[in-house]
Amino acid sequence: MTGTFSYLVFFLAQASIFAIVCLGLNLQWGYTGLFNIGVAGFFLVGAYTFAILCGPEYLMQVGGFELPFLVGLVGALLTSGVVAFVVGIPTLRLREDYLAIVTIGIATTLQLVALNAEWLTGGSQGAASIPRPLPGLFETVLGRNVLMLSLSLGVMVLVYAGLEAMVRSPWGRVLKAIREDETAASSLGKNAFLYRLQSFVIGSSIMGLGGALYASFVGFVSPQDFMPILTFQVWTMLIVGGSGNNKGAVLGALVMWAVWTLSGTIAQQVLPAGLQVKGGAAQVILIGLVLMTTLVFRPRGLIGEEAAVSSAAVVESGSRDSGQTA
Amino acid sequence: MIQYFADGIIAGATIALGAIGLTLTYNILRFANFAHGEFLTFGAYFALLFAGFFASAQTIGPLTFGWGFLVAVAAALVLTALLALVLDRLLFRPLRRSDVIVTLVIASFGASLMLRNVVVFLWGSRPEYYSRNIAVSSEILPGVRMSADELFVVALTAALMLALHLFLTRTSLGRSMRAVSDDPSLARVAGIDVQAVIRWTWIIGAGLAAVAGILFGLTVQISSEMGFNLILPMFAAAILGGIGSIYGAVLGGLIIGLAQEMSVPLIGAAYKPAVAFLLMFAILLVYPKGILGDRT
Numbered sequence: 001m002t003g004t005f006s007y008l009v010f011f012l013a014q015a016s017i018f019a020i021v022c023l024g025l026n027l028q029w030g031y032t033g034l035f036n037i038g039v040a041g042f043f044l045v046g047a048y049t050f051a052i053l054c055g056p057e058y059l060m061q062v063g064g065f066e067l068p069f070l071v072g073l074v075g076a077l078l079t080s081g082v083v084a085f086v087v088g089i090p091t092l093r094l095r096e097d098y099l100a101i102v103t104i105g106i107a108t109t110l111q112l113v114a115l116n117a118e119w120l121t122g123g124s125q126g127a128a129s130i131p132r133p134l135p136g137l138f139e140t141v142l143g144r145n146v147l148m149l150s151l152s153l154g155v156m157v158l159v160y161a162g163l164e165a166m167v168r169s170p171w172g173r174v175l176k177a178i179r180e181d182e183t184a185a186s187s188l189g190k191n192a193f194l195y196r197l198q199s200f201v202i203g204s205s206i207m208g209l210g211g212a213l214y215a216s217f218v219g220f221v222s223p224q225d226f227m228p229i230l231t232f233q234v235w236t237m238l239i240v241g242g243s244g245n246n247k248g249a250v251l252g253a254l255v256m257w258a259v260w261t262l263s264g265t266i267a268q269q270v271l272p273a274g275l276q277v278k279g280g281a282a283q284v285i286l287i288g289l290v291l292m293t294t295l296v297f298r299p300r301g302l303i304g305e306e307a308a309v310s311s312a313a314v315v316e317s318g319s320r321d322s323g324q325t326a
Numbered sequence: 327m328i329q330y331f332a333d334g335i336i337a338g339a340t341i342a343l344g345a346i347g348l349t350l351t352y353n354i355l356r357f358a359n360f361a362h363g364e365f366l367t368f369g370a371y372f373a374l375l376f377a378g379f380f381a382s383a384q385t386i387g388p389l390t391f392g393w394g395f396l397v398a399v400a401a402a403l404v405l406t407a408l409l410a411l412v413l414d415r416l417l418f419r420p421l422r423r424s425d426v427i428v429t430l431v432i433a434s435f436g437a438s439l440m441l442r443n444v445v446v447f448l449w450g451s452r453p454e455y456y457s458r459n460i461a462v463s464s465e466i467l468p469g470v471r472m473s474a475d476e477l478f479v480v481a482l483t484a485a486l487m488l489a490l491h492l493f494l495t496r497t498s499l500g501r502s503m504r505a506v507s508d509d510p511s512l513a514r515v516a517g518i519d520v521q522a523v524i525r526w527t528w529i530i531g532a533g534l535a536a537v538a539g540i541l542f543g544l545t546v547q548i549s550s551e552m553g554f555n556l557i558l559p560m561f562a563a564a565i566l567g568g569i570g571s572i573y574g575a576v577l578g579g580l581i582i583g584l585a586q587e588m589s590v591p592l593i594g595a596a597y598k599p600a601v602a603f604l605l606m607f608a609i610l611l612v613y614p615k616g617i618l619g620d621r622t
């Protein structure tokens with residue numbers, strides 16, 4: 001029983017970190033229509049920033065500042081935001097595909113830096129012994145995991161509440177207006193580029209925040225943790241949960257992380273050791289199939305976007321289900 | 327330095343062949359197809375499969391392969407084109423109807439990861455080679471060493487590009503393709519069968535990608551990650567040359583290939599993809615139309 005409970009705590013802590021990242025992506029894609037497939041890159045920046053700011057002295061030359069936990073989180077927010085700002089300037093004025101290409105490029109480049117810039121990141125060895133918050137508070141692993149879970153859940157709730165307030169504000173309505181019809185929004189005097197840039201930077205900062213929590217939770221980061229598969233997982237979470245809906249982003253993270261871990265456990269138990277690589281491949285194929293079928297048959301996801309209409313308007317029921325994507 | 331230049335031409339040839347298909351699909355289907363890299367991977371593995379069937383001990387002159395390999399290339403080309411058509415039928419065509427471009431892009435990103443893992447599933451994750459024969463390099467120009475295989479890569483690429491040029495300018499199908507890429511609705515009104523053009527776009531793009539993958543496998547190695555590792559240089563080539571422009575893709579491919587190889591003595595081989603990325607980033611910043619592009 002304790003085993004199940006402690007596993008559940010472990011699972012939920014991971015899922016809530018994914019939910020945070022997924023919420024960041026939802027602001028970009030769900031509300032603004034920005035196509036960021038460099039999620040792993042911003043996550044990486046947050047994780048390494050945290051490791052450098054809060055970690056002990058490593059073999060690498062930079063780092064070992066052992067700063068407090070909160071400083072690490074703020075640092076991760078800032079660095080990933082700065083990267084997003086630089087990436088966003090040339091691309092957010094162009095057609096949406098360019099952002100996709102450039103974000104996958106920046107994610108690849110950042111991963112190369114993580115792998116090769118040993119003075120900064122520790123190279124392929126990665127950085128270990130990244131501290132948890134309040135290290136002396138609990139004696140047991142379970143206790144420490146419960147603390148981490150409550151912390152990441154707390155951050156998730158804060159991010160959720162913050163985003164809900166933002167997307168329901170006039171600012172959020174402008175984002176949606178630009179997403180739906182940029183020309184119309186511009187003709188009303190809204191600078192589409194500036195709004196997109198704000199949304200992109202805030203969303204990427206949230207991803208960096210998730211990266212920092214991940215680094216602290218796992219205690220170890222290495223370049224292999226930030227492969228494109230991570231981006232793919234977060235996207236699948238958002239699409240399955242329902243983009244354009246923050247509840248959907250959280251739900252999708254929970255559901256898809258459960259699918260991922262369950263399928264991984266099954267593959268591990270069913271397959272002989274020699275076929276484990278194929279098991280991993282089959283797992284990705286399964287997730288891919290979930291994404292494709294959702295895109296083709298249920299583009300709104302589990303819970304899609306709420307219709308944004310004034311309360312007096314009458315909405316034809318079911319009209320949004322007929323193959324329309326948000 | 328001149329040796330790096332020669333290496334750059336060879337790398338550039340592969341990138342250019344791949345980028346042509348990318349720019350064609352972008353222009354005619356109007357989305358960035360991230361699964362294009364996997365056409366290279368599948369092309370290379372299909373050829374590996376057939377090279378096993380048609381293995382001949384006799385090699386052609388100084389090359390590391392025999393005539394059977396050329397049959398394998400042709401078979402791989404056909405199978406890769408079929409794969410592209412199946413992918414289009416099952417995934418992209420239903421999504422095209424929904425008229426949301428970006429959904430196509432995320433679908434292609436997902437398809438890319440899936441196909442990559444299908445390769446791991448079918449062929450395993452160890453790198454493979456077409457031949458155990460060693461390609462002997464000889465000095466073809468003062469200070470430049472190239473193997474016969476590498477010269478074959480350059481010659482085949484040049485021949486395919488010439489063929490593509492003649493196809494696009496001299497045949498009615500080629501002219502229809504250019505018409506659809508310029509203005510799809512006008513082309514439809516003029517009686518062009520847009521569905522047929524889309525089919526041929528996939529066939530040509532995937533076929534060239536298969537050849538690019540095989541040539542990469544011939545000069546470097548075959549691996550499940552090869553197509554994904556080349557997608558960034560290919561996009562960079564297409565954007566640098568001006569997305570939608572076939573000649574731009576060729577030019578961009580050569581520039582990216584040269585830049586990547588010439589940067590090796592300066593910053594090492596580890597950052598090659600980053601060089602492609604930086605060039606792409608710079609061109610988007612100052613001249614997003616690209617060198618030969620006519621639209622943003």
